Amino acid sequence: MSSPSPTRLAPEPARALAALTEARERTLALVAPLGAAELERVHSPLMSPLVWDLGHIAAFEDLWLVHRFAGQDMVRPDLAEVYDAFETPRAGRGDLPFLHTDDALDYLAMVRDRVAAATERLGTGDGLLHELVVRHEHQHNETMLQTLALADPGVYAPPARSPAASRDGVPADMVRIDAGPFLAGAGAGRFTYDNERPEHEVDLPTFEIDRLPVTNGEYLDFVEAGGYRRRLSWSEAGWAWRTENGVERPLYW
Known part of the structure; x- marks a missing residue:
């Protein structure tokens, strides 16, 4: 699965909905090879059951776009505590009354239908909440991939594998990076998380790094x-x- 390109959503509803759709397609493609038993079990004490992530994706969108953005009642307010990542540490999520697979998929679809209707009616405002939800879903795709990497061998076979990039003609040597200032963090005018702010300059010492991935x-x-x-x-x-x-x-x- 290739990495999503970070895109600042324009306020046009069609573009926002296209980004939401692309994120959802990634999520569903990721779990498509798995049955309910593998989605609902704990693969590692470090991680949530995969179906918890599905329900959490839906609950996050329910909160921020159905409730906070559109001003409507949440589709499933009764699930807010179950899918609150701050109140439910990963180690205990396997014991929560989370939705089973079919119900979690239905919840995802119901929330998205509400969001699509509200976005077509209201637009996206400044677009930040829609982008927050898109990035959150991509973020959980990464979390779910970590879970699958920790699962027993043979549990997961990706639906498609990207071919390795050609290394022909590229020397496998080290590259020297001279000491100097580096602009870290994110500035104003685009979507950022709080831990990416503020933009600031860092002085780096000279270092060497492989030209190619190991x-x-x-x-x-x-x-x-x-x-x-x-x-x-x-x-x-x-x-x-x-x-x-x-x-x-x-x-x-």
Whole structure:
């Protein structure tokens, strides 16, 4: 699944609805290979059941676009607490009375029908709430992918795989980045989360970085060469994590 392109929504209803639709298509394509049993079980104590994420996506849109934006009663106000991410830590979500798969999918559809009707009638205002909901759904796609990566081997087979980018003609060397100022964060005039603000300048020391992403084969070479036993290959925090957890290779390798 390719990464979504960050797009600042224009206030036109058609563009906002197209972005919402694209996000929903990604969500449904992501879970399409899975049955209800796999969606409703806890795959890792670090993560929510996947069906909780589906219900949470619907509840978030219900709150921010049906209720806050359109001024209507929420479709399912009774579910607000179940899907409140602040009130329900991940470790306990498997025990919550969350919606089962078919009901969660119905909730997603009902909320979206309300949002589409309200957007066509009211427009989008400044577009920020619609973009918030789009980005939130993309964010949970990433969370769900993390869950699937932690699931037992064989649980998930993606519906499509992107071909690896060609490395032909590109040297696999290190690139030196000279010390200097770097503009971090996000400025005004576009959608941002609070932890991306304010825009500020950071002085970076000189460093080197691989020109190309590390491949599985290259990382396997690192593992077989004793990289998980070589202290110099790790940051202080990384080495502490590796040691405390007895990690000798990536999960499932």
